[in-house]
Each structure stands twice: as C-alpha cells, then as structure tokens.
Amino acid sequence: xxxxxxxxxxxxxxxxxxxxxxxxxxxxxxxxxxxxxxxxxxxxxxxxxxxxxxxxxxxxxxxxxxxxxxxxxxxxxxxxxxxxxxxxxxxxxxxxxxxxxxxxxxxxxxxxxxxxxxxxxxxxxxxxxxxxxxxxxxxxxxxxxxxxxxxxxxxxxxxxxxxxxxxxxxxxxxxxxxxxxxxxxxxxxxxxxxxxxxxxxxxxxxxxxxxxxxxxxxxxxxxxxxxxxxxxxxxxxxxxxxxxxxxxxxxxxxxxxxxxxxxxxxxxxxxxxxxxxxxxxxxxxxxxxxxxxxxxxxxxxxxxxxxxxxxxxxxxxxxxxxxxxxxxxxxxxxxx
Amino acid sequence: xxxxxxxxxxxxxxxxxxxxxxxxxxxxxxxxxxxxxxxxxxxxxxxxxxxxxxxxxxxxxxxxxxxxxxxxxxxxxxxxxxxxxxxxxxxxxxxxxxxxxxxxxxxxxxxxxxxxxxxxxxxxxxxxxxxxxxxxxxxxxxxxxxxxxxxxxxxxxxxxxxxxxxxxxxxxxxxxxxxxxxxxxxxxxxxxxxxxxxxxxxxxxxxxxxxxxxxxxxxxxxxxxxxxxxxxxxxxxxxxxxxxxxxxxxxxxxxxxxxxxxxxxxxxxxxxxxxxxxxxxxxxxxxxxxxxxxxxxxxxxxxxxxxxxxxxxxxxxxxxxxxxxxxxxxxxxxxx
Numbered sequence: 001x002x003x004x005x006x007x008x009x010x011x012x013x014x015x016x017x018x019x020x021x022x023x024x025x026x027x028x029x030x031x032x033x034x035x036x037x038x039x040x041x042x043x044x045x046x047x048x049x050x051x052x053x054x055x056x057x058x059x060x061x062x063x064x065x066x067x068x069x070x071x072x073x074x075x076x077x078x079x080x081x082x083x084x085x086x087x088x089x090x091x092x093x094x095x096x097x098x099x100x101x102x103x104x105x106x107x108x109x110x111x112x113x114x115x116x117x118x119x120x121x122x123x124x125x126x127x128x129x130x131x132x133x134x135x136x137x138x139x140x141x142x143x144x145x146x147x148x149x150x151x152x153x154x155x156x157x158x159x160x161x162x163x164x165x166x167x168x169x170x171x172x173x174x175x176x177x178x179x180x181x182x183x184x185x186x187x188x189x190x191x192x193x194x195x196x197x198x199x200x201x202x203x204x205x206x207x208x209x210x211x212x213x214x215x216x217x218x219x220x221x222x223x224x225x226x227x228x229x230x231x232x233x234x235x236x237x238x239x240x241x242x243x244x245x246x247x248x249x250x251x252x253x254x255x256x257x258x259x260x261x262x263x264x265x266x267x268x269x270x271x272x273x274x275x276x277x278x279x280x281x282x283x284x285x286x287x288x289x290x291x292x293x294x295x296x297x298x299x300x301x302x303x304x305x306x307x308x309x310x311x312x313x314x315x316x317x318x319x320x321x322x323x324x325x326x327x328x329x330x331x332x333x334x335x336x
Numbered sequence: 337x338x339x340x341x342x343x344x345x346x347x348x349x350x351x352x353x354x355x356x357x358x359x360x361x362x363x364x365x366x367x368x369x370x371x372x373x374x375x376x377x378x379x380x381x382x383x384x385x386x387x388x389x390x391x392x393x394x395x396x397x398x399x400x401x402x403x404x405x406x407x408x409x410x411x412x413x414x415x416x417x418x419x420x421x422x423x424x425x426x427x428x429x430x431x432x433x434x435x436x437x438x439x440x441x442x443x444x445x446x447x448x449x450x451x452x453x454x455x456x457x458x459x460x461x462x463x464x465x466x467x468x469x470x471x472x473x474x475x476x477x478x479x480x481x482x483x484x485x486x487x488x489x490x491x492x493x494x495x496x497x498x499x500x501x502x503x504x505x506x507x508x509x510x511x512x513x514x515x516x517x518x519x520x521x522x523x524x525x526x527x528x529x530x531x532x533x534x535x536x537x538x539x540x541x542x543x544x545x546x547x548x549x550x551x552x553x554x555x556x557x558x559x560x561x562x563x564x565x566x567x568x569x570x571x572x573x574x575x576x577x578x579x580x581x582x583x584x585x586x587x588x589x590x591x592x593x594x595x596x597x598x599x600x601x602x603x604x605x606x607x608x609x610x611x612x613x614x615x616x617x618x619x620x621x622x623x624x625x626x627x628x629x630x631x632x633x634x635x636x637x638x639x640x641x642x643x644x645x646x647x648x649x650x651x652x653x654x655x656x657x658x659x660x661x662x663x664x665x666x667x668x669x670x671x672x
Contacts (some may be wrong), residue, residue: 016412070571109483109485109508110481110509113456113459113460113485113508114456114460115353116452116456117453117456117457117460117462118462120449120450120452120453120454120456120457121453121457121462121463123449123634124449124450124453124635124639125632125635126454126457126462126463127457127462127463127466127467127630129631129632129633129635130463130630130631130632131463131467131477132633133617133624133630133631133632133633134624134625136617136619136620136621137633138615138616138617139633140631140633140634140635140638141632141638142640143632143635143638144638144640144643145446145635145638145640146634146638146639146640146641147445147446147449147639147641147642149445149449149641150641161473167507168504168507168508171503171504171507172448172449173445174506195438228468232634237641239640239641239644240640241640254573280474281472281474283472284472285472288469288470289470294462294466295465295466295469295470296460296461296462296466296469296479297465297468297469297473297474297475297476297479298476299460299461299465299476299479299480299481302476302477302479302480302481303460303480303481303482303483304480304481304482304575304576304577305482305483305485305486305573305575307480307576336565
C-alpha cells in the first residue's frame with residue numbers, strides 16, 4: 001500500500017533532527033522522498049525549505065516566524081517528533097496556513113515509568129545507596145526509607161501521564177490527590193482521586209508531589225518555597241515520611257533555588273528532577289550535588305519504544321495532512 | 337486492655353537486637369516486663385536466658401543448639417523480628433518444646449516497592465544518570481533506556497512479594513512468567529501468569545528476571561552463567577531491550593561472578609542487587625563498580641513502616657504463645 005501512489009503525489013519531506021529508521025521507512029514506503037539531515041539556521045533563512053512539502057523536527061531545529069515566512073508556498077505541514085512546540089512559531093505557521101502536528105502520546109508510558117522509578121528511587125535512597133556501595137561502604141542504617149503505601153501523592157496536572165502515574169500509585173496503596181484547573185472534574189473523580197481547587201491545598205495534603213503540567217507563565221516556579229513549606233512531612237498513616245518532590249514534566253516549574261534550600265533545611269527529604277531550568281545543567285550546579293537529590297538528563301522520552309512510537313505517530317500525522325486531511329494532533333488548530 | 341493482667345501473668349521478655357518503640361510499648365501495656373539490650377554470646381551460654389519467658393531477636397543474636405539447651409525451662413517462645421531464621425536452631429528449639437515465631441508479612445510491601453524501584457532504576461539508568469550529572473555531564477543520548485511495558489518479567493518464586501511485584505508489573509503492561517515448584521499452580525493461574533515447570537524455560541522466555549525465593553542448597557547460584565545465557569535480549573514486542581536481573585530476596589541465589597562476567601560481555605544489560613553472597617560486601621568488589629550495576633545494602637525491609645509492622649507482628653505472635661495459644665507464624669511447627 002502506498003499513499004503517495006494512491007494520490008499520485010510524492011512529497012519531499014525534510015527530517016532535520018533525526019527520526020527512528022522505521023518511521024523513515026514508513027514515509028518512503030508510502031512513496032515520499034525523505035531527506036534526513038540537519039539544516040543550518042542560515043540555510044533555513046535563505047529558503048532551504050522552499051523545495052519541501054513537509055518538515056519534521058525535534059527540538060534542535062528552531063522555526064521562528066522569519067524562517068516560516070521564508071519557506072515559500074510549497075510547505076504544507078510542520079511535524080514535531082515529540083510533545084513540546086516551544087521551538088516553532090505556531091502563529092506564524094497558522095498565518096502561512098501550515099498546520100503544526102506533534103506526537104503527544106508517544107512518550108506517555110516512558111514518562112509514567114520514569115516518574116514511578118524516580119519516586120521509588122527517592123524514598124528508598126537508591127542512587128545514594130549505590131554511591132555508598134561504590135565507595136566500599138555498607139550504610140544499611142543510614143538508608144532506612146519509607147513506603148509509598150499509605151501516603152498521599154499530589155499530582156500537579158492530571159493528563160494522560162499523571163493518570164497513569166496515579167493508577168500505579170493507587171495499586172501501591174497511595175491516596176492520590178490532583179490539581180488541574182483545565183480538566184473536567186469528572187476525570188479526577190472517575191479515577192477516585194481527591195481533586196483540589198487550589199494548588200496550595202494540594203501541598204497541604206501531600207507528602208509526595210509529582211509535576212505533570214505544561215510550562216508557562218502560570219506554572220513558572222509553581223513549586224516554590226512557600227508551597228513546599230506547606231507540605232506536612234507526616235503521612236495519613238502517622239509515619240514521619242518527610243516530603244518528596246519529583247518533576248519529569250518541564251524545567252522551570254520547580255524553583256530549583258528554593259528546592260535546594262528546602263533540601264538543606266530538611267523540609268524536603270528527597271527530590272528528583274528529570275528536567276531543569278537550564279539544560280544542559282551548568283557545571284557546578286549545587287542542587288545536583290545534594291546527597292538527597294538525584295537527577296537524570298531529560299530522559300523522560302528517551303526510550304527505544306517512545307522513539308519508535310513518536311516516529312510512527314508523526315509520520316502518520318504528517319501523511320494525513322499531505323493527503324489533505326486533518327491530523328488529530330494539530331497544535332495550532334485554534335490559530336488556523 | 338491488658339493481656340498480662342487478664343491472665344494474671346507477667347512475662348519477662350528479652351529484646352536483644354532492638355525493636356520499634358511502639359512494639360515494646362505494646363508488650364509493656366499488656367503487663368509484660370521488657371528488657372531491651374544485647375546479650376553477649378558468652379552470657380547466653382552462661383544461662384542469661386534462664387530468667388526470661390521469651391526472647392525476641394533480629395539477626396545479630398545467634399541462638400544455636402547449645403544456647404537453646406542452656407536456656408532453662410522458663411523460655412517459652414523465641415521471636416524473630418523479621419523473616420529469616422538462619423540464626424536460630426529450629427530443631428533444638430523444638431526439642432526444648434519452644435515454638436519459634438517470626439513476622440513474615442511485615443516487610444512484604446517494602447520489598448515489593450524496592451523491587452519495582454530497582455527494575456525501573458535499571459532500565460532507565462537512574463543511578464548511572466545521577467553519577468553523570470554529579471560529574472557535570474549531560475549524557476542524554478547514552479542514557480537511552482527501554483520501557484517495562486511489553487516485556488516478559490520472570491519471577492523466581494511466587495510468594496506474597498512476587499505476587500505484589502507481578503501485579504504492579506501487569507499494570508505497567510508486562511507479561512508475567514513464574515516459576516515456583518512449591519506453590520499450587522492455581523495461585524499462578526489466578527493472577528494470569530504463565531507458570532513454568534522448569535526454571536530454564538523461564539529464563540528462555542524472559543528479558544527481565546526478579547528473584548523472590550528462599551536461599552538454600554537448591555537455590556544456591558540458581559541464577560548462573562548458563563541460565564543467563566538463555567535470556568533472549570529481545571522482547572515479545574520486538575524491542576532490543578537487553579536482559580536485566582534484580583535480586584531483593586537473599587544473597588547467594590545469583591552467582592555474582594557469573595553476573596559480573598555477563599555484564600562485561602553484554603549478555604546482561606543491567607542488574608541490581610539488594611542482597612549479596614557476602615554482606616557487608618567486601619571493599620574492592622568489582623561487581624558493585626560495574627557501570628551497569630547498582631546496589632543497595634540489604635535494605636528490603638529497612639523502612640519505618642516495615643519495622644513498625646514487624647514489631648507489632650512479633651509482639652502479637654509472642655503474646656499469643658505466652659497466653660498458651662499457637663501463633664500462625666510458627667516456623668518450627670513441623671518439628672514440635
């Protein structure tokens with residue numbers, strides 16, 4: 001089966017930040033020509049996209065307004081092989097009548113698993129224990145931890161990833177609390193979570209907080225010193241489990257200076273971040289050196305499965321648009 | 337309510353390896369006298385237990401035959417605040433008509449959570465990522481991992497802990513395979529797992545193996561070079577996820593030399609142990625230095641919750657025997 005052949009139309013597709021081989025094969029089998037190589041910003045500005053019907057980027061390629069305006073009339077669709085579209089000017093694309101499509105579901109399972117991994121690594125001191133063992137120590141007493149069971153988990157944002165994290169947490173015996181002003185309350189209720197109308201009350205109720213919202217002006221430093229100070233440190237089952245923070249969503253939602261201070265004061269017992277205010281994290285960053293902190297370098301979607309899925313999903317969405325259809329993952333529909 | 341008062345009988349109870357304060361309070365509230373301090377082996381041999389009705393130990397106090405025989409007629413029950421009873425001569429206790437009771441369920445949840453934590457820390461390189469970040473690196477590409485979803489998890493032993501691990505794994509989308517020659521097959525079937533009659537076929541079917549059996553002659557080095565070489569490295573969903581080994585059960589079940597060799601050859605992609613052939617692990621151990629290995633110092637039961645529960649459970653079991661009853665966690669029933 002070849003969509004290209006069916007349509008009698010072969011598109012030229014620029015893949016500038018790499019893509020899984022399977023996904024490229026999918027485009028080629030459909031009859032399209034794929035040119036997979038990075039294009040320098042200067043070349044983009046000089047009109048390098050004029051010969052392409054579609055471009056598929058990740059985060060390295062930036063598509064601001066001037067580049068999109070420069071791209072001529074042939075460009076019909078911009079694909080983002082991933083979730084975040086901060087690197088694409090959605091309005092400029094809409095003005096040029098170009099839908100921007102992404103692949104928001106591809107990494108859901110990977111981020112759910114990393115979040116649970118970080119939560120458990122936090123409360124059981126897994127990276128800290130391992131460091132001790134590599135130094136020839138046997139710090140059994142110092143590594144006493146707590147269970148997730150019987151604790152309140154607060155999820156900031158209750159989209160697909162948070163819902164998956166919530167299900168695992170509930171199976172482990174946690175009580176799940178949620179805060180998401182943009183979701184119909186019935187979603188939180190359907191999963192038997194306690195929905196909070198104010199984020200402060202979520203912090204008051206929960207010893208464990210995991211971040212699952214977008215980054216924007218509203219969520220910038222949403223996890224700050226004041227809110228962390230509201231966390232109870234003691235669980236509903238009476239255990240002094242301390243307070244724990246995990247963020248596998250977007251950098252900048254957690255105030256990292258405040259987090260370091262709270263780790264130092266003991267108000268926060270452990271914390272794990274996969275995303276940071278500045279990435280790559282600059283050398284000498286004190287937060288990543290704190291003994292009760294552990295970090296991973298933005299690997300939420302960095303699995304073989306998520307990358308294969310993201311390729312398939314974005315190839316499919318791009319081909320839908322090339323065929324004249326509307327992809328259900330179009331992110332600038334409201335502007336078109 | 338006071339059992340001691342009800343019975344008109346106050347027992348003297350030696351607690352030699354420490355116990356949670358709540359549990360000591362429980363015994364005292366029941367009217368018993370608790371003497372909480374370590375007793376040297378020489379003093380035990382000299383008859384230090386002659387004045388006690390009960391002794392509650394963890395693993396530090398050893399109760400071989402000669403000490404039990406020396407302990408006079410007053411001793412009515414030996415409590416092990418935990419699971420393993422390797423430190424107590426069960427036959428000698430039975431010969432002296434002394435039930436040995438333990439607290440096998442107290443740490444179940446803690447070990448389940450640690451096992452899932454280790455599995456996720458393995459496949460997402462959590463400790464290795466954190467080491468890189470502490471060195472000022474941003475190794476996003478090197479830390480590409482895989483998902484648990486879509487993989488076969490092999491559980492060696494399918495008791496309470498393995499059943500709990502299996503439930504979480506199933507929720508995450510794993511297919512669970514089990515091997516347990518001592519369990520009625522209906523237990524494995526009730527949880528929709530694939531029961532293997534031979535352990536070799538479990539290894540052939542699974543890219544992820546977690547150990548949940550006792551240590552004995554039969555299970556010594558059960559995870560060996562030959563069996564690890566049977567693991568497929570590729571999952572049922574076609575992903576080259578490699579092979580992964582976790583052991584939070586007992587040291588000695590995994591052949592550590594063979595594991596190190598398999599990590600070096602790449603047959604095993606990652607491994608995590610909470611228990612080791614020699615504990616504390618001697619300095620200079622090469623396995624704990626391997627980049628794709630991470631370890632914790634036997635902390636499966638090292639949580640506030642498990643320790644509180646173990647205290648309550650063992651206090652309750654000891655008081656049951658002191659009242660003339662039979663504790664359902666008596667481990668030498670078959671010898672009495």
